[in-house]
Amino acid sequence: MVDHASTDVNAGNVGSDVKEADLDMAGAIVALKRHARLIASAAGLGGLIALGIVNLVSPRYAAEVRVVIENRETALTRAGKDRAGAQDDAVNLDPEAISSQVQIAYSRDLARAVIRDLDLANVSEFNPLASPTGLLSGALGFVGLGRDIARLSPEERALDAYFERLTVAPVDKSRVIEIRFWSTDAALAARIANTISERFIDLQTRDKLERDRKVRRYFEHKIDDLRTTVADAEGKVQQFRGEADLLTGVNNLTLASQSLTELTAQLTAAQGQQAEAEARARSIRDLLKSGRPIESAEVFASPLMQRLTERAAALRAEHALQATVLLPGHPRMRELQAQLADNQQQIRGQAERIIRGIENDARSAGDRMRAIQQALEEKKRSTNSNGDKEVALRALEREAKAQRDLLEDWLALYRDAAARDSLDARAANARVVSRAEPGNIPVFPKKLPIVLITILTVASVAVAAVVGMALTAGAGEENARVQPLERREPELSYPVFGAADPEPAVPTGERMIEPEAAMALPVDQEESAPEIARRDTPDEIAAWQEDLEREKDDHRDAPFAAAAALARPDEQEHRNFGMARLAAKLVVVTGVTNARGEALLTLELAAGLAARGRRVIVLDAHRGAETLAGEVGVTLAHSLSDIATGRIGLAAAIQPIPGMAAHLLGDGGADSDALDFSTPRLSMALEALGLSYDSVLVRVASLGQGRDLVRHAGGAATIAIEAPDADDPLAKAAERSLALAGVGDILILPRQERNRTSAARRAA
Incomplete structure (x- = not known):
């Protein structure tokens, strides 16, 4: 077992540094990065289309008139009974009264007066039949799919256009109403708005005048009848007084x-x-x-x-x-x-x-x-x-006095109505406080806001589409599992080029893990576990080497051209999904003979990286008994296969490694040799882990799986091969086959040298 004394770190502290990011969200982020150019292109194209449309649309100019609603009666124009003091505007002009004035401004009578005054029925803008949209509406109405505007009179068509352009609304917390009218002609819009305000005030004045005339006509007949009634009542009083000897004297x-x-x-x-x-x-x-x-x-x-x-x-x-x-x-x-x-x-x-x-x-x-x-x-x-007679007399006197007072009141109202029987003598309860002027800035279309909104909308739709496809990309993985590499590429005489990228191999750069760092970790010399059957047997590696040597002369100029030509375009694009950022973080661990030595090497590398202060996670894709979970003594409830099929999320499968500042993610399970790290969910899982950890160690199930994973990472990853010694023929054959397949950074970590280094350090 591995000596972890030098890396005694509380695993819980490391766990607090790991982001609990969901796999689907990580995939969405990766998809957005991948399709950033497509999203930007779509947004730019939408902006250009919007710019062209707003330049083709006729501009609209708005004119605005503000009218204050107030009681403008004076002591001279007010009725006689109200001349002693002005009426309270707060009572007469409440919010409901202001809303009523707004509806008056929308009246069809006022609209007809404005249309007749300005002859709008003969203006092309107010004739829908003169526009293409009007012709379309007329055609739809003719076949019964809409309103047939051709059957309307010119005035009715002008009324429809008039009300489409008119907006009347009260100003908040005031007694002012705003009359707004738009038109393609700025001068016409201002002229119509001013005419509406004038007609609005004239309508109120004429309404008051008409009411006064109705009052006067009503009182003309009533006053004559009331005069006769008063004369009869007073005559009865005098007659009764004489008959009852109740003549009056002084006072x-x-x-x-x-x-x-x-x-x-x-x-x-x-x-x-x-x-x-x-x-x-x-x-x-x-x-x-x-x-x-x-x-x-x-x-x-x-x-x-x-x-x-x-x-x-x-x-x-x-x-x-x-x-x-x-x-x-x-x-x-x-x-x-x-x-x-x-x-x-x-x-x-x-x-x-x-x-x-x-x-x-x-x-x-x-x-x-x-x-x-x-x-x-x-x-x-x-x-x-004479008391009873006086009571009767007083009753007659009261009746006569009531009739006389009523006659006097009606005479006063009649005189007031007659005095105000003129437009000049009446004051409307409204006045214009701001007249409309022709504007030079169109209110529609707002070119810059429309273009910006279009760009943002198209970009949002594109982002939503990309995110939606990314979130649903793994829905059918369980029914469409990736087949083994050898079965997917039967055309080649060797399985090395099964999914090679068409780009040249990335040159070997600075290695992420130095051999000395790996050999510095102790390794247990005793290996009691039996050898485990692997897909990459020694015979297979030797056959690969012979096939590669034969193919070198035929493919010396373009060693990956045949594989790139055989790969489908969509699969080729799919395999490079989001792996560029893992190039400096990915370490693939494999072996040629001993499964337990391979497991110990993986744990040694993880411990060494963690001791250097790096955040490390280990992915175990190995199948069989010699799993990392068994070596460290933990039980894993989920595997990488569960993540690949979408049964669980990424965060639910991660567990800390006891005694080490590192985390462990699932053993391979029964079908780990069928795992393809280029599938969307596993690819997104690797991307999410690369965002949260400094180093990602992957123990693969076979040499071919490791080769595919490195090529999927663009060749910028490290493969560490566990071997008995540095000159092991199987390890050398594997190194040559990987190099010919385009893998540039290969480390052979001999077991004997690691054991000697560990023993020397323990002796020191």
Whole structure:
């Protein structure tokens, strides 16, 4: 067994570096690389065709008009009841109203007006019969396969062309609508767009005018009838008022109501006078009782009281003057005191008379109040008897007033409608904010985008076709297995040239694996396994060598011409599928005598490459007991045959090699000698492995299989031959046959030298 101490690497760490790419996707990538020129050519051809078509198509020019929808009524043009303030545009011009305006712009009445104004029916662009497509449509309609436009009037044909070119849409988050019209004539497109906007506004104005005229005509008849109704209602009111003695006076009040009002006012005045008189009398009496000076308006208003007051003031002044020189008992002093007392007595008497006069006034006011109350009660009794009549009168008055108010409202509406009976007096709820101008840049065809889109589309279709063929290429492999090389090429006297490429063999370059690197690995000298029957027996190799020597003189100038001529073109192309990138990574291992030595050599090479830091995978296509899986002690559930027939994917068959930083992929199985690595699935498998690993080692089942694999790789691969020694005749014969077959890089790794090198290293 192999000593793996120097390569003790965790296989799980290596596994994380391997891409879990599916075989089908790898094949798709390879197919895309192979057909890159075809895809590019198809895309370029599609772009040229698209460029020619867009240059032949008549350019289309678009003109655009923007119209804002708003309430343009003013205080003068608005109805009388709305003149106090403008109506809310947000209520009248909601999104639904804007959408309605868009539909108005699409109306056929407006379209007919535009067609008549611009005489579009006589323009060739609006006459489908004048174009080849129109003639085709007419022919299809004639046989019943379409609409017969020949039976339409010129105006109807112009309408169809008109609506095909018209686009009206609201601008987002605004009250603006966009009217867009395209034509092959830029000036005509602008003229039509502007005419549409003018007709659109004129249509709204005429619609308002027509509504006002209908209102006026309606009110003309209704107002005459309503006037008669109002006159009858007012006449009934006057007649009932006279019959019920409910005549009105001031302020439109009945006489009874007016009398009640006056009596109530008089009663209130009498009550006030009585209360006022009683209050004045009580105030003066209180002043007399308290002995304080009588200060009242009634007292001051009495001339007698004024004289008495003045006399009292003069006596008090003289008494004070005499008191300065006379004693209180002096006769003059007693006289003055007597005069003052008499004066005060007179003042009090006069005050009593004033009080009695005021009290008399109060009693008079009370008597008058009672008389007024009596009259008021009598008037109320008489008024209550007329209550039912007044109720009926008020009902008649309400009816007359309602009819009169309705008449006034209708008269106001009639006057408003009559005042707006003119186009100049009406304002449409729209105005143009941006007029159309003739453009010089066509909106169709967009040459650069169309060409680019065509190129991308053709390229996408080509890529999809290539990928589809690559993904389905292996579907029938199980029913069409590749036959052995000898059976596919019976014409040749030797099987070496069975599938040779027509190109010259690639010259031997720098070898991927040096012999010293292989011999540096230890090899177990004991070989207990029996020899295994192989397809390339020593007799076969000797026969090949003799056949090659005989053929050398006949094919010296072109040794591979006969094989290339015998190979089918499709098979020749199929064998070179995607193998160019594996040239520097592929190592084919075979042997001439010993199967176990061949297996050990494969493991030695894998260990040496892995020790150098390379990512290595080993493919075992050998049949028999001496498999690599048996040597390393692992069990493989799948084989290369399963991959070739499509039963499993590539990632599911890979397993790590214990104790080595390398991976192992399937033993050959019972039919490994029939494996052909040029088949699509195995070829794609090798390509996918070459993308994920640094080195791919393939242990082939026979020398012929190894030769075919190297030639399939373009000759840029290495074949390592395991032999007992360097001069082994079978190994030399195999080397010569491979060289004559076009294989350039051949290594004979003698078993004895490898064993000596391993022993020397172990001794050191």
